[in-house]
Structure formats: structure tokens, C-alpha cells
Amino acid sequence: MTNSVPHTRWLRATALSLIFSSIAGIAHAETRPAISSDPIPAADDIEKTSDTAPKSDIAEGSDIIITATKANEIAPVTASLQATQPQSVISRSFIEDSLPATSDFNQIALISPSVSGYGNYNGNGLSESKAQIRGFQDGEYNVTYDGVPFGDTNDPTHHSNTFFPSNTIETLVVDRGPGNASQLGQATFGGNINLFSRATRDDVGLELKGTYGSYNTYLLRGVAQSGAIDALGGTEVALSAQRIRSDGARSFSPFKSTNIFGKIMIPIGPDARLTLLGTYNENRFNQPDKDGATLSQIAQFGRNFSLNNDPNSQSYFGYNSTHKKTDFEIVKFEADIAPNSTFENRAYTYSYDNETLSGSDVTLYATASPNAIAGANMVTLTQGGTKVSGVPGYTKTNKYRMFGDIAKTRIDFGFGAITVGAWLEWSNTYRQQRDVNLLTGARNYAEKIPNDPTTGKPYLPALNPTPSDIKFDQNSHSNHTEEFVELELRPIPGLKITPGFKHVDFNRQIDALFNQTTRVPQKLSKTYSADLPFLTVNYAVNDTLAVYGQYARGFLAPALGVLYVAHPGASTVVPERSTNYQAGLVYHGHSLSIDADVYKIDFTNKFSSSTNDPAVGTVFFNQGSVQYKGVEGQITYALPRGLAVFANGSRNYAKTDNPGTPNLQVANAPEWTAAGGLLYKNGPIKFSLIDKYVGRQWFADPTTTDPTRYNLYRSNGYNTAILSARYTLGPVTVGVEVNNLFNSRPVTNIGPSSKTPLGDIGHATPTNFDQYYYQTGRAFTGDITVKL
Structure with a gap:
């Protein structure tokens, strides 16, 4: 299948962007000024630094700065007076001074209102975590890095400690809304977590950091700044390397991670600059693919149980290991093509490679009777053979490479500005899963004979196309294009009205030797499109107070799993949609910083599936809607003496x-x-005590009018307090952090199992296979930082 339509649309939009650039260049042929330090505004046009802007602890070095009041200089989270949707800006100083150095980006974002999370059960940054924004789950909002959206290729979910550890992040901005037309991503739906890379600086510097703490966890980090290199026209280079090693909070769950980061900013004459960025990350850890513990396991081994040292068990640590490698590269070119006219292009690529070995069902250990476990520890070593004693498990591969380009032009014409741009992205993915005998690594022919898509019945053994050790072996591809335009109007001083429009085309393709779920050879393709209008308003009442409002439409394409069906034509699923309305205010006084907002989001076309017709098999359709609404706010008051x-x-x-x-x-x-x-x-002392509360929630979706099962998966909430203290003497800073200060250990998530009877939910019975996840206990970290 060709993809000429998405590529043609992108080329058309890019050409339009270049035409606007050319027109602006002709119209302003006079001598051009040196390039501004203000790049093309991000989706929310937050205030940017300039060459003469004062240095501040607020998002220092990130090209984002909040009004430098006394309150904002110390606030852990604040907002911009130019915001057009609710947002939280979190600075490098908060990341460095108040959080453990191993924290992932979800832990950083957790300080924001309406952001909740779970995960990190092996310790901060030592296992993956998930964040929610207003109840929208990972995969229903975007995560970007320097304006580039990233995520998995089967659905737009994210791996919190795999790409960007905290040493690669200068600033983090949580946008609680879909943004405007120039906010890009597959899930322009429930919000955005925007990460900004470590900044290059014009002064030479070297920072060395070492930490040691609970679970025998150590971190070594170095950050070097070249400063402006006069011989290379003012080129600036930032380099960072980081190594983490830990035994982990959970049993037999060691973790190792290595990250290398580099960024080069190259001035190209007075009017342009080129930025090259690259980061490489490698993680190795021991963890089952589904890593929760049952209540029976917890009753016998405690809340930190994960793996054991019994080679005859599927929970043996040697049978549950993962090796992940990622890289991420951006080449950004930006130029002042004429007075008040700018052009920017970002070309990028990134990859993810996950190689996993896991036990087939780690809930069996200490859950069922010894006879039941022995009965489950059976393997089939020949196609169609009989079962013999063994330890069943599987190998899993998930690797992909993404390529993309974002081009946009902005022209300011006095009483307004227009931004035109386009985004093109495509991906190649390979995924496989095969059953093995973990004792020897030999094939385990454990899978059932698949159904013939023509008849809906199992193949005759002689006609079976799929070896019974293969669960799936699949290549997939995606092509994604977005073209957008924004018109910012300034009819009176202080007022910005910005209507916008975005068109989306998203194509998924599968070329599977053995497709997931169906386990038969399949070639499938599906394209989804959307037209999305936006409107934002920001009015600066005065220098300290602004009000804003937003209307926006959101779009979320179905996951790749919609194509894991025998008869894709029988599915009627269309993209999920959201309609967002929100309004708020931001106030930055000398000692008081405050912002608040209200929102209402209508979410329709929720994805669902059915197997009502055995001859057709699984079909996907849209059924149901959700209404999100609420009120949010954040406030900081600065008292005397810091x-x-x-x-x-x-x-x-x-x-x-x-x-x-x-x-x-x-x-x-x-x-x-x-x-x-x-x-x-x-002076030399920095101290913070921060507590985050997450309120009552449920861990199962309401799928029936009978609330019994739904209410059995309920939590009354939990909190996490972090104490941090640091003292600086000359170039040396000594610090200590205590995470989960009050050693709170409640359930933060439950993975319900369809095998668990209603009467066993919440009880440590042999037939309760639900997996429970508890907050990690109190942890201590000490660190030393030397800045030269």
C-alpha cells in the first residue's frame, strides 16, 4: 500500500510554510537583526528569556521564564501570565533541590494539581511509573521532549525511566488541556507533559554528583558545559553522563541504568542557529512482565515481594529479566528570516528495543496449592506432543524506530501573528512473543490451534499455519501527518485571541507472519482522520494579573490492537473525541503567586469490543462516553528570609x-x-518538606450496573511526603532526601484478574489471582554535588 496522500499533504503544508517565509523575506528585505533568543513560541507562548533577561532559579536555562517575583523564585510549581490553558511549570531548581536524583519525569510532574500516579514500586526511577492528568490515563495525553512528541507505536503510551532520566531535563511543563493547533502529538486529547532538555550555557562549568541510599542504590552523574567557544562562533556544548545501580526495593529485583546526553548549539551567522541533541539510555533489571503480587504472596512474603531464588518456580529472578535500549536525536534549525518573521524545522528519530524473558504466570507462586503449581509447571517440547515437567515462560521483543519532521513559520504583522506548519512521522516496529521452557530455553508448544478466519473454527492439525510455540510475530508501521494554522489577533493592548485549525491523518498497517491474538498471517491497514478547531484567549488585565479561556477539540486514534482481529471489516470503531472548555486566571504579585481554573471536557466514542458472534470473533466499536469536570488551583506565598x-x-x-x-x-x-x-x-541552606495526596479512586472500570465488583477495587487514597535538606560550602553541596517520610504503605493500584471469583476479591485465597501494588516504603538518600 502506498502512503502518497499523507506525504502529499505534508509536502503541501511545508510548501505553504516556505511560501509564507519567502513572502516575509521579500517584504522585509532591509538589514535583519541578530537572531532573537526567543524561538517560535510553544503552544502556550509562555514567556521566554532574552539576552538581557535576568538569571533566575525559575526554569533556568530553558528559554522559559516566569515573572521573576519573590514568590515565583521559590515556588516549586507555578504558571505563566501568558497561559491559554491551565499549566504547571516546574523548574530545574525544584528537580535538583527537592527530589531524589533517580526520579523519573512522572515523579517530577506529580507536584502539579490534578496529576496523580502509580508505579515506582522498586524505588524512585528504579521501575516504571504511570501518571494520570485529571483522570486521563497514559496514552490519553501527550508527552513531548523539546517539542517532539514521543510514545510507543502500538498506542501512545510512555516508558517513564527509559528515555529521559532527570539529568536530561531542564524544565517540565504540565499543560492540563490539549493545547492549541500547534500542540502536536498522537493524543491531543487529555493534556500534555512537555519536557525541555538540559540547556547549553555561555559560561564554562562542570558538575559532579554522587548519591547513595536505601536498597544499596547509588547514582554517579557528570554534567559539563563548554561555555561559548569563540573560535567556533560562540558554539555551546552540554554533555552529561549518568550511572545508576540498585538492589531494588522489591525482592530479587536489581536495576542498572546508563544514560549519555549531549547537546550542541551552533550559531550560523547573526540570523540563525542549529541545535544538535542526542541521548542514549540502557536499562537492565529483573522483573516479571506482569509484576504485581497476589494477596497470598504478600501474606507469606510481605509487600515487597516480586521474585525469588527458586529455579523450579516461574518467579525465579533468573527467568524474569529485561534489557531495554533507547536513543533519541533531534536536529533543530531556527532562523529569523526577516524582522518579526521566524522559521523553524526539527528533524528527529528515536528508537526503543525491549528484550524480555518472563515466567508465564508468576501469580502461581505461593498462591495455589503445591499440586496446582506442579500441574501448571508443565511444558510441551514437541509439536502436538504430551506435557512433561518444566517451567513455562516466554521471550518477548518490542522494538521500533521512529522518524519525523516538524516545520513551522511564524510572521508577526503588528496587530497579530500567523503560524503555519506541518508534522510528518512514520514508524517501523517489530514485536514477537514465543513460549519456552525456562529450565532449558527449549521451545514450549503451549498455544492452541488458531481459528481459520474463513470458518471461525480451529484449523485441522494438518492445515495449521502457526507453530504452537509462537504467540505472535508481527511487523507494523504507522504514517502520521498533521497540518495546522494559528492566527493570533491583538485587537487591544493586553488581549490575545488565537483561533486555530489542525487536520490529522493517521494510518496504521500490520504485516504479520503471525498476528497477535489471531495467530495467523495477516496484512491489514486502517486510516483515521480528523479536523480539529481551537480557540484560546488571554487577557492581561495588568502587569500582575491575566485571565484566559480555551475551547479545543481532541482526537485519539484507536490502538494497534484494533487490527488484532480475524475480520477487521466487521469493526466499526472510529477515533475517540473530546471537547474541552476551560477558563482561569493567573496572578503574580511580589510575595504571592496564585492561579486557578475550572474545566469541563466531554469525551465520546469510548473504545469497546465484543465477541458475540463466534463466526466473526472479536469486533471493536464505540460505546459510551465520560464527562470530566473540575476545579484546580495552586498558590505560593513568600515570607521573609527565604x-x-x-x-x-x-x-x-x-x-x-x-x-x-x-x-x-x-x-x-x-x-x-x-x-x-x-x-x-x-544563603547556603535549602530545605523543603512537600506532601502530595491522591484521593479516593477505583481500579476497575464500571462495566455493570451491579456495583459490588466495582466497589471491591476501591482505594481511599494515599499520600507521599518528601523531606529534602542541603547545605553549600564553596563548590560543594551536601544533601539528604527522605522519600515517603511517614512510611505510608497503602495500595496504589490493583490489576484485576478475570479468573478471580467475586467472593475472593480482597482476600488472600488460593484462587485470588488479582495483582496488588503497594507504595514503596520510606527511603533515604544522601548526595554530594561539586560544581567547578
Whole structure:
């Protein structure tokens, strides 16, 4: 199948962008000024630094700066006076001073109102975590790095500790909304977590950091800045390397990670600059593919149980290991093509390679009787043979390479500005899963004979196309294009009205030797399109107060799993849609920083599936809707002598709006969040005590009008307090962090199993196969940082 239509649309939009650039160049042929330090504004046009802007602890070096008031200079999270949607800006100083150095980007984002999370069960940054924004799950919002969206290729979910550890992040901005037309991503739907890379600086510097703490965890990090190299026209280089090693909080779960980061900013004459960025990350760890523990396992081994040292068990640590490698590269060119006219292009590529070995069912250990475990530890070593004793498991590969390009032009014409651009992205993915006998690595022919798509019945053994040790072996591809335009109007001083429009085309293709779920050879393709309007307004009432409003349409294409069916033509699924309405205000006084907002989001076309017709098999369709609404706010008050208090919170409704399950909160969507704390920065001393609360939530979606099962998967909430203290003497800073200060250990997530009877839910019985996840206990970290 050709992909000429998406490519043609991208070329058309890029050509339009270049035409605008040429027109601007002709219209302003006079002598051009030196390139501004203000790049093309991001989706929310937050304030940028300039060559004369004062240095600040607020998002230092990231080209993002918040009004430098006394309150904002110490606030852990704040917002911009130019915001057009609710946002939280988190600076490098907060990341460095108040969080463990191993923290991933979800741990950083957790300080924001309406952001909740779970994961990190092996320790901060030592296992993956998931974040939710207003109850929207990972895969329903975008994550970007320097404006480049990234995510998996089967659906737009993310791996929190795999690409960008905290040493690669200068600033993090949580946008609680889909943004405007220039906000790019597969899930322009529930919000955005925008990461900004470590900045290059014009002064030479070297920073060395070492940490050691609980679970025998150490981190070594180095960050070097070349400063402006006069011999190379002012070129600036930033390099970083980091190594983490830990025994892990959970049993037999060691973790090792290596990251290398580099960034070069090259001035090209007075009007342009080129930025080259690259990062490589490698993680090795021991963990089952589905890593929760059952209540029976917890009763016998404790809440930190994960793996054991019994080679006859599927939970043996030697049978459960993962090796992940990633890289991410960006080449960004930006230029002032004429006065008040800029052009920017970002070409990028990134890859992910996950090689996993796992036990088939780690819930069996200490869950069922010894006879039941022995019965499960059986393998079939020949096609169609009889079962013999063994330890069943599987190998898994998931690797992909993404390529993309983002081009945009902005022309300011006095009473307004227009931005035109396009995004093109395509991917190649290989995924496989094969059953093995973990004792020897030999093939385990454990799978059933697949169904013939023509008859809906199992193949005759002689006609079976699929070896019974192969669960799937699949290549897939995607092509994604977005063209957008924004028109910013400034009819009166202080007022910005920005309508925008974006067109989306998203194509998925499968070329499977043996497709996932169906286990038969298949070639499939599906294209989804959307037209998305946007409107944002920001009005600066005065120098300290601004109000804003937003209307936006969101779009989320179905996951690749929609094509794991025998009869794709029988599915009627279309993209999920959201309609967002929100308004708020931002105030930055000398000692007081405050912002608040209200929102309402209508979410329709929720994905669903059915197997009602055995001859057809699984089909996907849209059924149901969810309404999100709430109120959010954050405040910081600066007291004398470097002391400040802050608080933020949200009340979040994420209720079903369906005839069968009306007005029930969806899974993993807390009803409220709250954070508060005390910060002190004065002279050589820095101190913070921060506590984040996540309110009541459910861990199963409401799928029936009978609330019994739904309510058995409920949590009353949990909190995490972090204490941090640091003292600087000359070039040396000594610090200590205590994570989960009060040793809170509640359940933060449950993975329900369809095998668990209703009466066994919540009980440590042999037939309860639900997997429980508990908050990691109190952990201590000490660190030494030397800056030269």
C-alpha cells in the first residue's frame, strides 16, 4: 500500500510554510537583526528569556521564564501570565533541590494539581511509573521532549525511566488541556507533559554528583558545559553522563541504568542557529512482565515481594529479566528570516528495543496449592506432543524506530501573528512473543490451534499455519501527518485571541507472519482522520494579573490492537473525541503567586469490543462516553528570609455518562488531589518538606450496573511526603532526601484478574489471582554535588 496522500499533504503544508517565509523575506528585505533568543513560541507562548533577561532559579536555562517575583523564585510549581490553558511549570531548581536524583519525569510532574500516579514500586526511577492528568490515563495525553512528541507505536503510551532520566531535563511543563493547533502529538486529547532538555550555557562549568541510599542504590552523574567557544562562533556544548545501580526495593529485583546526553548549539551567522541533541539510555533489571503480587504472596512474603531464588518456580529472578535500549536525536534549525518573521524545522528519530524473558504466570507462586503449581509447571517440547515437567515462560521483543519532521513559520504583522506548519512521522516496529521452557530455553508448544478466519473454527492439525510455540510475530508501521494554522489577533493592548485549525491523518498497517491474538498471517491497514478547531484567549488585565479561556477539540486514534482481529471489516470503531472548555486566571504579585481554573471536557466514542458472534470473533466499536469536570488551583506565598509556603489542589470528576453505568468514576481517576509544603532558600541552606495526596479512586472500570465488583477495587487514597535538606560550602553541596517520610504503605493500584471469583476479591485465597501494588516504603538518600 502506498502512503502518497499523507506525504502529499505534508509536502503541501511545508510548501505553504516556505511560501509564507519567502513572502516575509521579500517584504522585509532591509538589514535583519541578530537572531532573537526567543524561538517560535510553544503552544502556550509562555514567556521566554532574552539576552538581557535576568538569571533566575525559575526554569533556568530553558528559554522559559516566569515573572521573576519573590514568590515565583521559590515556588516549586507555578504558571505563566501568558497561559491559554491551565499549566504547571516546574523548574530545574525544584528537580535538583527537592527530589531524589533517580526520579523519573512522572515523579517530577506529580507536584502539579490534578496529576496523580502509580508505579515506582522498586524505588524512585528504579521501575516504571504511570501518571494520570485529571483522570486521563497514559496514552490519553501527550508527552513531548523539546517539542517532539514521543510514545510507543502500538498506542501512545510512555516508558517513564527509559528515555529521559532527570539529568536530561531542564524544565517540565504540565499543560492540563490539549493545547492549541500547534500542540502536536498522537493524543491531543487529555493534556500534555512537555519536557525541555538540559540547556547549553555561555559560561564554562562542570558538575559532579554522587548519591547513595536505601536498597544499596547509588547514582554517579557528570554534567559539563563548554561555555561559548569563540573560535567556533560562540558554539555551546552540554554533555552529561549518568550511572545508576540498585538492589531494588522489591525482592530479587536489581536495576542498572546508563544514560549519555549531549547537546550542541551552533550559531550560523547573526540570523540563525542549529541545535544538535542526542541521548542514549540502557536499562537492565529483573522483573516479571506482569509484576504485581497476589494477596497470598504478600501474606507469606510481605509487600515487597516480586521474585525469588527458586529455579523450579516461574518467579525465579533468573527467568524474569529485561534489557531495554533507547536513543533519541533531534536536529533543530531556527532562523529569523526577516524582522518579526521566524522559521523553524526539527528533524528527529528515536528508537526503543525491549528484550524480555518472563515466567508465564508468576501469580502461581505461593498462591495455589503445591499440586496446582506442579500441574501448571508443565511444558510441551514437541509439536502436538504430551506435557512433561518444566517451567513455562516466554521471550518477548518490542522494538521500533521512529522518524519525523516538524516545520513551522511564524510572521508577526503588528496587530497579530500567523503560524503555519506541518508534522510528518512514520514508524517501523517489530514485536514477537514465543513460549519456552525456562529450565532449558527449549521451545514450549503451549498455544492452541488458531481459528481459520474463513470458518471461525480451529484449523485441522494438518492445515495449521502457526507453530504452537509462537504467540505472535508481527511487523507494523504507522504514517502520521498533521497540518495546522494559528492566527493570533491583538485587537487591544493586553488581549490575545488565537483561533486555530489542525487536520490529522493517521494510518496504521500490520504485516504479520503471525498476528497477535489471531495467530495467523495477516496484512491489514486502517486510516483515521480528523479536523480539529481551537480557540484560546488571554487577557492581561495588568502587569500582575491575566485571565484566559480555551475551547479545543481532541482526537485519539484507536490502538494497534484494533487490527488484532480475524475480520477487521466487521469493526466499526472510529477515533475517540473530546471537547474541552476551560477558563482561569493567573496572578503574580511580589510575595504571592496564585492561579486557578475550572474545566469541563466531554469525551465520546469510548473504545469497546465484543465477541458475540463466534463466526466473526472479536469486533471493536464505540460505546459510551465520560464527562470530566473540575476545579484546580495552586498558590505560593513568600515570607521573609527565604521562607515560603505553597499549596495546590483539585476536585476532579471523571464520570461515565452511559445508560448501563451512569455517573460512576472511571478507573484510576482520583476524585481529588492536594499538595502542600514548606520551602526555605537562604544563603547556603535549602530545605523543603512537600506532601502530595491522591484521593479516593477505583481500579476497575464500571462495566455493570451491579456495583459490588466495582466497589471491591476501591482505594481511599494515599499520600507521599518528601523531606529534602542541603547545605553549600564553596563548590560543594551536601544533601539528604527522605522519600515517603511517614512510611505510608497503602495500595496504589490493583490489576484485576478475570479468573478471580467475586467472593475472593480482597482476600488472600488460593484462587485470588488479582495483582496488588503497594507504595514503596520510606527511603533515604544522601548526595554530594561539586560544581567547578
